[in-house]
Amino acid sequence: MRKALVLLLFFAGVISVTGNAQPITVPPLEKWPAHPRILLVKGEEQAIERSVADNPVWRKMHEAILRASDTIIGLPTLERKLIGRRLLSKGRECVRRLFYLSYAYRMTGAEKYLLRAEKEMLAVSQFSDWNPSHFLDVAEMTMGMSIGYDWLFDKLSPGAKKIIREAILQKGLEPSFDSRYNWFLTATHNWNQVCNAGMTYGALAVAEDHPDTSKLIIERALNTISLPMGDYKPDGAYPEGYSYWNYGTSFNVMFLSAIEKAFGSDFGLLQSPGFLKTGSFLENMTGPTGASYNWGDCGTGTNLSPAMFWFAQRNQDPSLLWVEKKFLDRSDYRSLAWERLLPGAIIWGKDIPLNKINAPASNVWVGQGPSPVALMRTSWTDPNAIYLGFKAGSPSVNHAHMDIGSFIMEWGGVRWASDLGSQEYESLESKGIQVFGRTQDAQRWSIFRMNNFAHNTLTVDGKLQLVKGYAKIDRYSDNPRFRYAISDLSTVYEDQLKRITRGVGIVDDGYVVIRDELTTLDKPTTIRWTMLTAADVEIVNKNTVFLKKDGKQLTLHVDSRAKVELKTWSSQPTTTYDAPNPGTTFVGFEVTVPANHAETFTVRLIPEVKKIKTKIRSLDRWK
Incomplete structure (x- = not known):
């Protein structure tokens, strides 16, 4: 009787939680299969x-x-x-x-x-x-x-x-x-x-x-x-x-x-x-x-x-x-x-024809859902190919960071734009840090690797991204001349910006572009654009940076009507609980945008020394 009650209560809960009209049941078995019955049966x-x-x-x-x-x-x-x-x-x-x-x-x-x-x-x-x-x-x-x-x-x-x-x-x-x-x-x-x-x-x-x-x-x-x-x-x-x-x-x-x-x-x-x-x-x-x-x-x-x-x-x-x-x-x-x-x-x-493992047919993969992501490359077979990953989503997802709009980039066998990734949980929990909260005021966001200050995205007036925000991949293309993805990030910066849209892409299989289009609220707003790198950084002039690693060079070039200030920032911790991040630094720029003003920033990541002729159009004209 008690077991029947347990079953009844359990399946009532299942229907409530999953929305299934009828719970799944297994057929009655007079005799269970002989051992071994898990994964690999006898013979x-x-x-x-x-x-x-x-x-x-x-x-x-x-x-x-x-x-x-x-x-x-x-x-x-x-x-x-x-x-x-x-x-x-x-x-x-x-x-x-x-x-x-x-x-x-x-x-x-x-x-x-x-x-x-x-x-x-x-x-x-x-x-x-x-x-x-x-x-x-x-x-x-x-x-x-x-x-x-x-x-x-x-x-x-x-x-x-x-x-x-x-x-x-x-x-x-x-x-x-x-x-x-x-x-x-x-x-x-x-x-x-x-x-x-x-x-x-x-x-x-x-x-x-x-x-x-x-x-x-x-x-x-x-x-x-x-x-x-x-x-x-x-x-x-x-x-x-x-x-x-x-x-x-x-x-x-x-x-x-x-x-x-x-x-x-x-x-x-x-x-x-x-x-x-x-x-x-x-x-x-x-x-x-x-x-x-x-x-x-x-x-x-x-x-x-x-x-x-x-x-x-x-x-x-x-x-x-x-x-x-x-x-x-x-x-x-x-x-x-x-x-x-x-x-x-x-x-x-054991039955898969391993001699028929060919490269995937597409160089672009896009998935929506709780953590939308766009992944694109110029080749599956060339070890020097360009690879670009772009993430949308929400900080509210389990194990998520405040990395909405972030990206990584590889070329020439080098990862030029990186993500710090995870910190070992016990190193934080042993110091009393609560790792897994998901509210806006959660202690999780005081952990350097988990907030937007440590990611390849935008920070507005020194504030955190909004946990309640969510961004999808709004449009994308797998055209070899211009592979791209675009995401409206506005809900992640609600009350910080009127709107913000980011597009990333690979142009003519030759270089990467990151374009941000934003409009400020009724007050001057400071925008910080950052990219984590393990390369050596040399600021060449007001809109150009050379990144050098493993005998290769990548040029970071910024186009904007605004007066951007190219900068580097340390990636090393300032607390007793954050993990060290040796061999990395942040490069990017800060700029103050006037109130009620629309502004654009176009950043190109250009392998070696290439002359770029292609003009990057506004995001609504990315076709």
């Missing part, structure tokens, strides 16, 4: 064996997983040691170790992998808890333990099996029903994806022993993971940026892959607009230098993304692996073995 190892034998890419990846597993055997078992308020690093390592060891045992039958996996799971089972106050930790720990339990089920000792199963239930699944911890069910970001995936793996692992609890958890996930999946619409742009795509989307793929394997259905989730398009977003977020466009709480680092093999397979589009190809083409795969989901690349990618 599917043979297809992997054939791929490993026939293809040197999969052979090298397979061998890298085995070598990493041998290394894991020599390490101490995991211990419950928090970093600040998080156990997350241990949870992630739990996934890596048990995914790798279980794969190694299933593919080789070598008992050393089985014994070490069992030892690891018993050690994690003895933790006092898996840190439910930061539920991502529980989700990752549960996923790792569930893969090990399910994949090694027939070989684990009866005593170990009981201990591990009870740990998954008591330290993984049961805390997810506690209202202190399960707020992730109503989240529209990566927490929902990661936590629902982890809980679903736990539910699938112990389903025959706890069928009612497992069914409830799986149906709960099916009905609530649609919330973050809805934020990919309409084009696949991921609201939280590159690094969090690799977190939230990868776990969403882990969830979908496991659900389809267990039930033979995606329950309609893949009809969510934009989700199957999001592989193109990630691919276009990497520039010719190999670094990502690191807006928001993200870093520039890139690595192989196993989830991209799932998207390439589902879309039957090997070109989605163009960026991944650079990781596959190397001779040494050892650096890939820190990716905890690496076995997934083989599971999802």
Whole structure:
């Protein structure tokens, strides 16, 4: 009776939150499929064996997983040691170790992998808890333990099996029903994806022993993971940026892959607009230098993304692996073995014709949604190509910065216009800084890397951008003569400017232009235009700057009727909590614009010494 009431209350909440007329339910199962039932069922190892034998890419990846597993055997078992308020690093390592060891045992039958996996799971089972106050930790720990339990089920000792199963239930699944911890069910970001995936793996692992609890958890996930999946619409742009795509989307793929394997259905989730398009977003977020466009709480680092093999397979589009190809083409795969989901690349990618990975057809990708972005380049194959990334959106999005209207630019294998990206959370939280507020007065905006003073955008009268504001990509073009994107930023500067529109583009495959058109309110207004760079900066005259790096030169040239003052600003912190930003500086200009006045600023970023003949027209004439 109590369980029926729980189910009734839960699904009433689901309908309220998601707007679904009817909740998704899984079909009744008289008998759950035999173990292993998660991701890779019994007998599917043979297809992997054939791929490993026939293809040197999969052979090298397979061998890298085995070598990493041998290394894991020599390490101490995991211990419950928090970093600040998080156990997350241990949870992630739990996934890596048990995914790798279980794969190694299933593919080789070598008992050393089985014994070490069992030892690891018993050690994690003895933790006092898996840190439910930061539920991502529980989700990752549960996923790792569930893969090990399910994949090694027939070989684990009866005593170990009981201990591990009870740990998954008591330290993984049961805390997810506690209202202190399960707020992730109503989240529209990566927490929902990661936590629902982890809980679903736990539910699938112990389903025959706890069928009612497992069914409830799986149906709960099916009905609530649609919330973050809805934020990919309409084009696949991921609201939280590159690094969090690799977190939230990868776990969403882990969830979908496991659900389809267990039930033979995606329950309609893949009809969510934009989700199957999001592989193109990630691919276009990497520039010719190999670094990502690191807006928001993200870093520039890139690595192989196993989830991209799932998207390439589902879309039957090997070109989605163009960026991944650079990781596959190397001779040494050892650096890939820190990716905890690496076995997934083989599971999802083994049937993809890797010899047909061609460059994407388009040099421009634009996505709307909570964090609209325009990404354009002159070539996918030339390492010296021009690359331009432009971001609109709102500071109110999870993990967002006050970077609306910001851009990055690469040319000649150098990133000339950069983004500082993220600061490690514990370095701030340990000093009492509240990192995650989203109101206008949140302490988050006192963190240098997160406010507009530290981004390649405009600052008006020394004020912050408005959290409540939102800008979309209003127009764009993929014409090779003039690739561009335009965004009206006015709501982000409401009460600071009457209007402000920014357009960015690549002209004739030769140089980049950034044009701002603004109108002031009834008072003189000081505009600051900034661009972060790691280049050496030389102000040549009143409207020209030379930037030099790695033996190359980029010219920054400003056109305006106003008397702009070219300047540089330090990027180094002035507080005890902000991270240092060595080797970088801000270059740009300040100008005071009279009251009720319309003004334009056109900045060109010109590779080497080129004579520019093209006149940049007003934004309403960009065609």
